[in-house]
Amino acid sequence: MPRDNLDKKTDELEKELREATSFESFAAEMNEDFLAGEVGRDLAALIKNRKIKKSVLFRDANIHENYGYQLLNGTRYPSREVLLSIFLSMHLSYEETNQFLKSHGFTPLYVRRKFDAAVIYSLMQGWSAVKCNELLFEEGLPLLTKEKP
Numbered sequence: 001m002p003r004d005n006l007d008k009k010t011d012e013l014e015k016e017l018r019e020a021t022s023f024e025s026f027a028a029e030m031n032e033d034f035l036a037g038e039v040g041r042d043l044a045a046l047i048k049n050r051k052i053k054k055s056v057l058f059r060d061a062n063i064h065e066n067y068g069y070q071l072l073n074g075t076r077y078p079s080r081e082v083l084l085s086i087f088l089s090m091h092l093s094y095e096e097t098n099q100f101l102k103s104h105g106f107t108p109l110y111v112r113r114k115f116d117a118a119v120i121y122s123l124m125q126g127w128s129a130v131k132c133n134e135l136l137f138e139e140g141l142p143l144l145t146k147e148k149p
Contacts, residue, residue, distance in 0.1 A: 013030075016029070039074075039083075040072050040073055043071065043072060043086070044072040054069070057089050061089040062085060062145040081144045081145065082144070084119055088122060088144070094120055115141045121135070122135060129144055
């Protein structure tokens with residue numbers, strides 16, 4: 001089946017689910033269009049494609065190297081904030097960041113939330129996770145990651 005469901009709005013898919021005779025029929029129609037990305041695997045592929053040294057990335061993202069490798073091999077699952085710190089350290093664009101978040105079941109960045117707006121601004125400025133954390137601190141907002149012990 002062609003991937004027509006990817007072009008449908010979420011509202012349309014919810015309507016189809018509501019009207020489905022069974023979950024199985026809906027699931028069969030959706031087939032491979034369900035979001036099924038594995039965060040660690042896809043993050044590792046992104047890092048590899050960007051030719052970024054993992055140890056440097058983890059340091060710049062202010063996360064322990066062991067924890068970073070556990071994220072990549074799937075033994076740990078990152079929070080949204082940890083992913084944002086990694087994406088800032090990778091200098092991903094706002095669009096790339098939101099695409100990854102959405103396709104892996106995380107809430108996308110939303111400019112009407114002050115925390116998210118600060119992160120979006122940081123992404124658009126090409127700032128590091130450290131500089132973004134400074135902005136968040138100045139604004140009295142939660143930090144992406146806490147200082148490593």
